[in-house]
Amino acid sequence: MIVLAFETSCDETSVALVRDGQVLASVVSSQVKMHAEYGGVVPELAAREHLRNLLPVANSAFELAGVTARDVDVVAATQGPGLPNALMVGLKAAEAFAFAVGKPFFGINHHEAHLYSPWITGSPAHAEFERFEPNVSLIVSGGHTMLVDVQSELQHRVLGSTMDDAAGECFDKTGKLLGLAYPAGPIIDRLAEQGNPSAFQFPRPLRNEDNHDFSFSGLKTSVRYFIRDHPGLADDAQQLRDLCASVQAAIVDVLVTKTVRAAKKLGVRCVTASGGVTCNRSLRRELESACRRAHLTLRLADAALCTDNAAMVGILAERKMKLNAALTEVDAEIVPNWSLA
């Protein structure tokens, strides 16, 4: 079975081809060298860029996968949540394709796709659903921070999510306050590697609350006051590294503590994590050691699949097809606020 999948929920235009659990190709716009006729520079933001990127990205995916449009058996696209105009581009293109070739179509929830990306592994990348076990899944990115109880394949329930800012947003806004470039998450990660995470104390919002929710807005504000009260501190290279390490430690501590606690509380033996912030090295390390201490199996999404990508959309659609999940009409509309059940 060959699945063609589109993902345009936020900044990245991505198209993937999946066959029998294997990712044949997963192309993301920022990786594609556009021809001059497409403008060369591709700003990562903006809905209209998706329209410009979609066909070259799709063509590149078909070329890499070595299949043609006629080979496609199932079509899928992210239907929500996301920016309305951006979602529209991928969803309508996918629906039109499915209609034209007369193949089944799945509108996919972006978060649900993230839940299964940690099961895609290896080179060439393939889904290891035969090893699936019930788990608590952390989805953590610039736009989202949530914990999900994944009871069985396609069966899940959201345990909690952020009440204000996402963890990735806290990284980026901290970077902004420090005058770092955007997106600041990877820069903070790099600076923090040589910093002392205990140099400065920052709050760990909701860490000890008996719930599965997060809140990072107050942490961001406390970084703001810290910088105001320590003028010039960030101009010192080592102090800046210490500050980055300390803020990062606060974010990571909350994420790791609450994730492991949720897994223990639910009695599952597996933890998974995905989303852009899962690329953060400290988060990966701390999750690994906390899960080892708690005797939990940890599955982290591969770096290439942490951020938004169509491969996870295609993998989930194929699974849905195999498990006889309900198809989506080819005239279905986008669902920008589609929250995971």
Place this chain on the structure above:
Amino acid sequence: MATFTSHSPAETEALGEAWGREALRGLVIALSGDLGAGKTALVRGLARGLGYNGRVHSPTFTLVNTYEGGRLTLFHLDLYRLETPEHIHSAGVEEYLRPEGVAVIEWAERLVERGTKSLLRKVNFEIVDEQTRRISYEDSRA
């Protein structure tokens, strides 16, 4: 120009809630002010005042959150990531300037004014100290 002094996030939220209760269709609220000034707290109150009971979270990455189910739909925009007029135009957020409901826009100073037919309330947040915020606002019909 009216000024409201808030002594806590709860007071900022209460101001938003009062606005939400009396908001008319087409109202656009443009928020300016530093990180941590309380813009999201005001939006949370606004949503509650409009009768929306769900969670209000930051739209920095998604650009637009839509809260439906209250008396009027609330569109919550954040232009933080859109640094140039080209970005804003290209992201297609201008259509929210004539909302089928109420629109509230964070980092609205980034928006190049092109004249909205809607009632526009410009709001500026000023941080006085850790808890205190001076919130000034003015209505205009462009």
